[in-house]
Amino acid sequence: MxxxxxxxxxxxxxxxxxxxxxxxxxxxxxxxxxxLAARMQITSDGSRAFIRFSRSQSLExxxxxxxxxxxxxxxxxxxxxxxxxxxxxxxxxGNVETVRTIHRLAAIVLAVLSFYHGWRILETWFVKQERGxxxxxxxxxxxxxxxxxxxxxxxxxxPEFDRFTIEEKLEYWALLWGTPVMGLTGLVLxxxxxxxxxxxxxxxxIAQAIHRWEAILASLAILTWHMYHGCLKDRNxxxxxxxxxxxxxxxxxxxxxxxxxxxxxYLQKVTTEEGPPRSEVAxxxxxxxxxxxxxxxx
Ligand code: HEM
Numbered sequence: 608m609x610x611x612x613x614x615x616x617x618x619x620x621x622x623x624x625x626x627x628x629x630x631x632x633x634x635x636x637x638x639x640x641x642x643l644a645a646r647m648q649i650t651s652d653g654s655r656a657f658i659r660f661s662r663s664q665s666l667e668x669x670x671x672x673x674x675x676x677x678x679x680x681x682x683x684x685x686x687x688x689x690x691x692x693x694x695x696x697x698x699x700x701g702n703v704e705t706v707r708t709i710h711r712l713a714a715i716v717l718a719v720l721s722f723y724h725g726w727r728i729l730e731t732w733f734v735k736q737e738r739g740x741x742x743x744x745x746x747x748x749x750x751x752x753x754x755x756x757x758x759x760x761x762x763x764x765x766p767e768f769d770r771f772t773i774e775e776k777l778e779y780w781a782l783l784w785g786t787p788v789m790g791l792t793g794l795v796l797x798x799x800x801x802x803x804x805x806x807x808x809x810x811x812x813i814a815q816a817i818h819r820w821e822a823i824l825a826s827l828a829i830l831t832w833h834m835y836h837g838c839l840k841d842r843n844x845x846x847x848x849x850x851x852x853x854x855x856x857x858x859x860x861x862x863x864x865x866x867x868x869x870x871x872x873y874l875q876k877v878t879t880e881e882g883p884p885r886s887e888v889a890x891x892x893x894x895x896x897x898x899x900x901x902x903x904x905x
Contacts, residue, residue: 637877643870655853657867659845668846670720677713678789679826681706686819714793721786740770741779751777769862774836778828785825792818 646658660668684706687693697706731739749766750773756762766773795802795814802810837843841859845851856864 637874640870640873640877643867644874647867647871657851657853657856657864658849659851660849662849665846665849667720667724670716674713674717674720675825675829678710678717679822679829681710681713682818682822683826685710686822711797714790714797717786718790721790741776743776743780747773747776767861769860769866772859774832778833778836781825781828785821788821789818789825792821 648656648658650656684693684697684700685703688697688703697703700706700709728739731737750768753762753764753766754773757765771779792814795810796818799811837846841855843851843855843859845855851859853864856867
């Protein structure tokens with residue numbers, strides 16, 4: 608009976624480990640390719656459509672739209688209640704107390720939504736082990752400079768964006784720092800007795816000034832920047848429909864578009880070379896995965 612020597616055994620184990628790593632890498636690459644490729648769908652008229660947001664992401668945006676809109680209106684009504692038409696609007700709603708109650712209810716909704724979104728971010732980082740499309744990158748600075756130059760007519764080409772454009776990223780980051788600022792200063796205005804039992808009394812006028820001016824800044828930013836980029840410039844409705852057309856993807860997110868198409872082609876190549884195509888059930892699962900948040904995958 609031949610026996611395996613110590614060295615042969617070592618080599619065999621090494622070969623098995625290398626083989627396992629290779630298999631794992633292929634599996635991971637396949638999984639990533641499948642979730643990306645599942646974002647491309649062929650519609651009934653034969654054209655290509657791209658899943659951009661899941662239903663839960665659309666719902667998040669709706670809740671943000673309603674809660675932020677309510678906060679902005681009810682907050683600014685309080686700030687400018689001394690002006691004639693504003694006082695008149697407050698009277699239609701009841702009185703200032705009604706406006707304050709609506710403001711506080713909307714604040715609770717926005718706070719819950721913010722915690723949910725924070726949890727989603729942690730899930731992306733630690734469970735999916737991805738950074739997410741909004742993660743800042745060095746190339747964002749390059750993109751920003753090129754976009755400004757393009758808008759000023761000093762550059763011939765728009766920068767090529769991936770999952771999110773630089774305008775979308777700047778807006779998201781502003782929301783990310785602005786919401787905790789509004790939440791914390793709002794809390795000082797809500798329970799001043801509790802806060803001033805721990806902190807000096809000057810905290811109240813400071814919080815009030817920050818809350819008021821940040822409210823004006825945020826409302827103007829939404830009305831100008833967001834409305835222009837989101838609704839007017841490209842008439843991008845994907846956050847409501849969840850879908851983007853091929854032309855829109857090519858124009859707004861060419862890098863992501865090419866990654867999705869490449870993933871599709873890679874899968875087609877792998878399935879024709881290495882076995883039968885995926886079953887209907889498996890394909891349906893890929894689509895469900897993509898619709899449930901893999902929208903962020905990049
Ligand atoms: C996110 C959590 C928020 C909390 C907890 C909060 C809470 C408050 C509270 C307690 C007040 C004082 C009036 C009252 O007693 O009801 C207030 C005032 C106000 N809030 Fe908010 N708020 C929040 C978000 C926002 C947002 C997002 C905006 C606008 C975009 C906003 C705009 C305003 C304005 C303009 C005032 C009046 C400030 C003044 O002129 O005295 N708030 N808020």
